[in-house]
Ligand SMILES: Nc1ncnc2c1ncn2[C@@H]1O[C@H](COP(=O)(O)OP(=O)(O)OP(=O)(O)O)[C@@H](O)[C@H]1O
């Protein structure tokens with residue numbers, strides 16, 4: 001039996017709310033995610049809703065997994081297995097897999113992540129835009145296209161701002177890019193959502209089928225939905241059984257098109273909405289909460305919320321001013337070691353930073369002092385060259401129209417098909433308006449040497465044979481391992497470098513692809529190559545290891561953005577300096593005018609998210625200077641530090657081994673520290 005009495009009255013009201021739109025608007029740590037899991041249990045246990053009719057949406061794959069675990073804990077695995085608990089992207093993959101043929105794609109479509117997209121866009125820029133010395137940056141074009149898609153602006157509707165060179169280039173590249181994707185039977189991340197909304201708009205029968213299936217919608221982290229996701233929800237939830245939970249103060253994806261308006265206007269867009277607020281925080285101590293409240297109060301565009309805790313004040317927040325990045329890393333790692341030797345597990349600690357590059361010094365220090373840690377994000381496993389090469393084979397085997405990946409493997413491992421030959425083959429495919437794969441199968445009429453022609457024939461035979469073998473394979477892992485052996489990918493890696501150690505590491509990465517496939521195969525009831533690739537693609541900017549992170553006793557390192565929704569007993573917020581937090585880009589955007597304070601307010605929300613991840617202890621650090629291109633540059637303290645009431649802050653606890661530099665550091669800390677020192681009585 002699930003004990004619904006552990007919920008407070010407001011939480012319970014949300015859980016037992018009948019049909020119709022429900023908005024749960026509440027601050028950090030007030031139990032929003034908990035309400036979602038309990039509401040799911042309630043729907044199934046008390047209202048006899050079939051689990052198959054429930055759709056819960058989360059922001060990351062990790063959050064989806066965690067939610068599934070929590071729900072399973074309440075109502076059992078079997079019932080949980082029947083529901084859809086997914087991210088927007090993975091939900092859309094599921095929907096498109098059934099219906100994408102209505103949009104003129106085939107069901108074995110490829111999903112292009114950032115690396116594939118950039119490759120394609122670079123190529124299109126070269127073909128259509130660049131001339132002479134003109135060099136247009138592919139990442140920026142991609143960003144503009146992505147932004148348009150998030151706003152559901154189709155290529156034909158894209159209107160460039162006057163004069164801007166990048167806007168004009170995007171106006172040329174966007175339609176070409178979309179056409180190429182379709183020709184390759186590929187979709188990018190933003191397409192997943194945009195195409196699904198288009199499917200629903202143009203094919204009411206597909207929409208109706210989905211509405212029949214998903215009758216109860218629950219959305220976590222609703223404040224971060226963008227226009228496209230919002231449209232999708234409106235289409236799916238016409239029945240009104242939509243429960244969204246969010247916190248406008250934690251909206252941190254404005255740069256990806258998330259629209260705070262979605263939460264602020266929900267009541268208008270869904271008439272009859274019942275709004276419930278939660279005000280009790282169950283996560284943090286009084287001091288941490290007071291700091292969070294004080295900081296977020298400085299934002300103007302927000303719904304005012306009260307947030308209180310029944311918990312005591314707890315320990316004061318700590319502030320450590322460090323010399324430079326190395327010193328900062330040392331102070332943090334020593335600080336958490338002290339706590340660890342007092343008997344706390346490593347997994348109690350998280351180090352949070354604004355940008356991923358900040359992780360390097362901490363990683364080095366943790367490794368040096370033998371502290372186990374896990375880095376979330378950062379250098380992506382699936383972004384490594386050898387991994388991408390291997391995965392490209394699998395993608396082509398599934399979908400030979402996937403031109404980007406086909407070109408990637410055409411001469412990998414080297415088989416004598418150089419760029420000139422490749423260019424001629426591509427030219428032919430555009431002249432004849434057919435896919436590159438068709439040209440490879442029948443290259444007659446293309447100017448190629450006999451040798452190239454022979455090698456091409458072998459390549460085509462290899463792909464065709466293996467397509468067939470993988471389709472019928474009963475043991476995917478073994479088959480793929482054999483494929484890699486036949487291709488001699490190990491040998492190719494060895495030939496690519498003289499450095500034995502490097503080669504060995506690269507071979508290990510390759511082996512890890514097989515390992516990942518093996519664990520996928522083990523987990524899945526009906527493993528398929530398509531299923532595996534889908535998982536790989538959707539992991540994009542998240543953590544990829546399949547180990548359950550909570551099981552491992554390690555320190556977590558992650559960006560503030562990735563920390564959303566999580567909690568840790570002790571949190572280190574590092575790099576509390578201008579240009580990190582608020583980030584340089586936001587400072588520049590604010591200086592550019594427009595809504596001048598908006599970018600700064602988003603940075604402040606990010607700070608608020610960081611503070612509210614901490615349950616019992618919060619340590620803030622900043623460095624007096626940092627090296628840039630080998631030169632030490634002075635750093636200014638973050639403007640947000642001054643927003644925390646002084647009485648909540650304290651220098652680091654005296655139990656930490658004292659460094660000779662400490663007195664010096666405190667002196668350097670200047671005016672910000674002067675008030676605090678007297679408080680410390682040191
Ligand atoms: N009624 C309650 N009784 C005891 N503990 C609770 C209660 N409600 C929530 N909690 C606990 O408080 C913590 C925060 O809950 P939860 O993660 O659901 O908050 P949230 O509002 O989703 O936070 P965030 O805004 O950071 O996503 C969790 O550890 C949860 O188990």
Ligand SMILES: [Mg+2]
Nearest residue numbers: 032033034565
């Ligand atoms: Mg939550």
